[in-house]
Amino acid sequence: MKELNDIVAAYDRAVLQKKQTALVSVVKVDGSSYRRPGARMLVTEDGEITGAISGGCLEGDALRKAQLAMFEKRNKLEIYDTTDDEDNKLGIQLGCNGIVYILFEPLQIHDPHNPLNLLKRVAHSRKDAVIATIFNEDKRLHQQGTVCLVNENETIALYADADLQADASVVLGSKNSSVKNYGDHTALFQFVPPSIQLVVAGAGNDTQPLTEMAYILGWNIVIVDGRPAHATQQRFPKAGKVCVAKPQEILSAVNVDEESAFVLMTHNYNYDLAVLEQIMRTNCSYIGVLGPKKKLQKMFDELVEKGTTISEDALQKIYGPVGLDIGAETSEEIALSVIAEIKAVFSGRNGTSLRERKVEIHARPIM
Template sequence: MKEIKSIIEHYLKIDFSTTRAALATVVRVEGSSYRRVGARMLVTEDGQWIGGISGGCLEGDALKRARLAMSTGKASMVTYDTTDDDPYQIGVGLGCNGIIDVLLSPLNPNDTHNAVLQLQPLVSRRQPSVVITVIDSVLDELPKGSVHRFESQENFEFPIARREVMDCIHTCLTNEKSALQTLTGDFGSITLLLEVIPPPIHLFIHGGNYDIFPLVRQAKELGWLSTVFCNPQKINKSLFDWADHVVQKHTEIKPDDYTAVVLMAHDLETDFQNYQRYITATQVPYIGLLGPRKRFEKMIQRLDDEGITLSTEQFQRTYSPAGLDTGAATPEEIDLSILAEIRTVFSHREGGQLRKRKTPIYSEES
């Protein structure tokens, strides 16, 4: 989402009366690639770009091809084959060993299906959305490069095969996985990329000591949201520059499925009260507690004394001590290990070393 936000912010500053622009989007990856499906790069005709479609090796060529799309006003597809031994092939010798399809779409600010404008409402949305990009089509009502956004069934409109498209959307949302889909019928044939875009992770951080600052700063760099629960009168004012919200420590804010809670008040009673509330009254997928395991065992004993027995599911949502086993010692390192653990939880991963992984890092897109 951070890349999408940066692209939107830059797009809104473009003076389209004097400047043209295009969007490069990775729509298919076969094999290995630095960036995956959904990676984007906004290009203006003066040579500036925001975002990226690779680790820097393909951007220059994509910039040239994007200018062609701007001049013709039509979307086009380019394939980069880094598995080819042809020395004239862009990307050869990089060692990626993948095939990447990139869609280059000129951006018309007056087009309601403009690829960037369709993304804009997603920035503040707290539920997964599906962005549908037309990859191949000869239909006037669905030109190549046009984008449609799905947020709810009631508000979704699609000019053809709506029922079939809806079925594909539900499958993608259920699997939490993007997919390429080709539909055929009386209208002919169209190919669509259905991209699942989740909202950014939102950290609820309970604490007001100096060790929360690197956590908030690193979350900001990741493009995550953060709300800090503390005494705003006693906190260093620099926190307001990094956190999205700083609120009184007893403020009640409802978390959602993309919220991660980190309890780091360094006060057993405060952390216990917050933990009890989150674990019993919410379905937050991650509740991390700073401190040794014995501290958490005291909380469990107190819950038992109050007649509260945690279920297996509740224990699975509890991470105490919070963080991956990285040998972290400083506040910055500890906070980094916590953020890494949160990322693994939301990615349904274990957080092991990649060199020991027996299967591909990324599942293959269709």
């Protein structure tokens, strides 16, 4: 989502500067590639690039192709076969051993079918969404481009196709991106969840590295603490929201959803305990508790003693001690450990070394 937000912001700047732009998207990959379908970048007429479609080796050639698409004012498809020695002769040298399909869409500011209008709606909403992009694998033929957005509340279709919209809804429900061939064209259905919302209970100095790292990742950051002198925007300039609140006020101050992660690190046992009691009943996906395991067990014991039921679902999403086992000691190292664990949980991974992984790093879109 950070890349999408950056692209939207870069497009808005280009519009103000009256620059022509093109959206460049990975729409299909056969074999191995650094980026997967749905990766995008924005290119301006003077060569400014926002986002990425490879590890940096493809962008130079794609920049030239994007500028050509702007000049010709039509969508274009380019296929980079990294299994072919010819690409190495061109100086691309992806070294990924796959075939990458790249779609180029010049953007017209006053065109109501401008793909950026759909991307903006996704970027500005905290809802799961699916973006559908139609292309033809024969690059000589017409390339339709980004045509449909589906979320739980609306369907915006720039291309009238009931089957396409129905398939987009299926992808929305499955939460898995998909590439489907329809005979005379192919469609990428990219599932796009909202950014992770990191809610940190605690405004101490050790919280600051955590928020800095979360900001780099493009997460939405909320700081909550009962101490007015600590919970200030000046101390946490990267946070989207800083609240001075009692534990029982947290759910009124924060809109919690499935993409929310809580980290309890106030160093105030009673405050953390009261917050835990409030949030473990929500639909958040992660709750991390700073401190030793015996502290968390004590919290559970006290909650049970007062008659609070701790469901199995709640237990599964509570992590204490918080973070991955990387030998972290300093505030910065602990922040890295916590951020990595949250990312692993939301990605459905276990945080082990990639060399131990027996299957491909990236799941392939369902065909």
